[in-house]
Amino acid sequence: MLPFFTDPYPDELIYSAVARYHFYSGNIDCKDTLEEVFQSRLVIPSVEIGSHFNILAKQMGTHYSIESLLAKHTIYPFYAHFLSKQRQEELLQDVQGDGQGLYTRLGMVAGGICKRYGLFYCPECATNDIDQYGEPYIHREHQLQGIDFCAHHKLKLKKYPIDFSKQSRIEFIRFDKKLMNLSMIQEVEPKEFVTIQIALARMAYQLLQVPIHQFSRESINLKYRALLRERNLITTSNRIRQNELYKAFQSKFPKRFLDKYESAINLNDEYNWLKVITRNLKRHVHPFRHLLMIYFLEQDVKSFLQIEADTGPFGSGPWPCLNKAASHYKEYMIQEVNVTRDFKSKAPIGTFECSCGFIYARKGPDRLSEDKYHIGRIKAFGDVWKSKLHELAAEGTYSTRALAKMLDVDSKTVKKYLSSEMRIEGLSEKDIPPMLLINRKQLLKGMQQYPSYSRTQIRKRFPKEYMYLYRHDKEWLFEQLPTVREKENNQVIVDWAARDREYCSKVKKLYKELIALDKPVRITISIVGKRLGILSNLEKYLDKLPRTKKLLFEIAESTQQFQIRRCCKIIDRMLQRQEPVVLWEVQRIGAVKSHHFHEIKPYLEEYLRTKQEGKSYEQTTG
Helix, strand or coil, rough: CCCCCCCCCCCCHHHHHHHHHHHHHHCCCCCHHHHHHHHCCCCCCCCCCCCCCHHHHHCCCCCCCHHHHHHHHHHHHHCCCCCCCCHHHHHHHHHHHCCCCCHHHHHCCCCCCCCCCCCCCCCHHHHHHHHHCCCCCCCCHHHCCCCCCCCCCCCCCCCCCCCCHHHHCCCCCCCCCHCCCCCCCCCCCCHHHHHHHHHHHHHHHHHHCCCCCCCCCCHHHHHHEEEEEEECEEECCEEHHHHHHHHHHHHHHHHHHHHHHCHHHHHHHCCCCCHHHHHCCCCCHHHHHHHHHHHHHCCHHHHCCCCCCCCCCCCCEEEECCCCCCHHHHHECCCEEEEEEECCCCCCCEEEEEECEEEEEEEEECCCCHHHHCCCCCCCEEHHHHHHHHHHHHCCCCCCHHHHHHHHHCHHHHHHHCCHCCCCCCCCCCCHHHHHHHHHHHHHHHHHHCCCCHHHHHHHHHHHHHHHHHHHHHHHHHHHHCCEEEEEECCCCCCCHHHHHHHHHHHHHHHHHCCCCCCCCCHHHHHHHHHCCCCCHHHHHHHCCCHHHHHHHHHHHCCHHHHHHHHHHHHHHHHHCCCCCHHHHHHHHCCCCHHHHHHHHHHHHHHHHHHHHHHHHHHHHC
């Protein structure tokens, strides 16, 4: 344990505290300081985070722990909440040891953006530090990639005038007020840019204050989905409306702002960062881009982290039965919800069906916990509700309005279900359930209205009634339905040879169109059949179409063949624009997975070589 140490100031990087220790200890050789602090002369100082925290915490005394140093005196919290739980655990082990691979795990090597070289400070923060502590120090919030302003004073950060490239790797830099420009005069920047930059700086500072490992990439993703669902940017099948999200996101930021911060979005790239950030993928997205996403969602870090995780448009089950006639009213009896989409508004519609027969629906998504007790429309009352209605009516002490109030329906509904029209002559209500009577009556009326209809036509015309009776009273249903008609033998003789020639001609024409498309599509028998409207015949009668069959097998592409054609098209485009052809760039634009690209790479290299040789030959002969 050290006899003394320069205790870190609020928000000070541990690197800065060690630099001040080196200065006050009187050490001339930085290796002496490294040995005293880290018990090793081989440690390479790191500005943003560092390593050997296990030894460092012990050397500093009992007041410090590895977690507290990491949380309060490094930039690690800026990254931590957007990492997976597994990656967080791995990084905690990294910093205790030599930190090898630390910045690679964080994504700062491959996924870094707006990379900064040097140290930065806010002139007003530095002035306040000198007044309060007698010296300036390195604030961690001023060293974050993409953050150009001070969150507290709205001033643009200034670069400390020392060139890292001219310094020794083991030399510690301590802020010297004599070298700092403490003037408050600012460079002029577009006002709309500054507003967003300050908002992002505030969010970055908030992020540093959140306890590390309280959140992870998995939980953050569910919060995004909850907010996107509120904006109707998630379909009823739980997919992100990527095109609509892209347009809304782009319109949120001024022109060239995203370009300035290396966060422009290519909609055609299947792995652009906006798509990756909204999917539960293992790919890393830089924290600054997460801040852009949170800003787009009109949140700050504090409010965003309080958002409940997305559990679908109607939350997670079970859901309450809202049948006021049932003894289990408002009890959580319903285990599943059927989600469909409203045709006009595209909002999700949830249908809830209880075992008592009560079915209700409402438009989502639910925003408050009370919404789960709201009914938009009652689809079916069920036998329990109807039995209760008749039981109360039989007592003779309640008016129609009183019955309606007790069962939470309209007076007209009570009259409807008590009406003699709902009874079938000759049958007792005690013998047949009310719902069965209703469907019998409605089907019989329909059959009287359409006396010439066949069984199939009746089923299509009255699907609800038909299916209910099929499930609950099949014997009665089949007795009432018309007799089965015999199929007429109107077989049409097909000239398959002529049809084969016709299809063959159409396929050749379509093939030329598909090959010429700017955005390639994989040519398959299915895609050809669908576009020509002949898929059914191709599936059932392809053996009767020998010429068409042969042609289709010749032009149909495997996945690998399609990937090669798509990548060759990208190479052609690059050569046409006189751009350097780099195969990893071809892979990225073509959105081909690495293990697939490894298989097709030899074909592409040969294609590129042939193209380049042909071009140089043309230039030579020309």
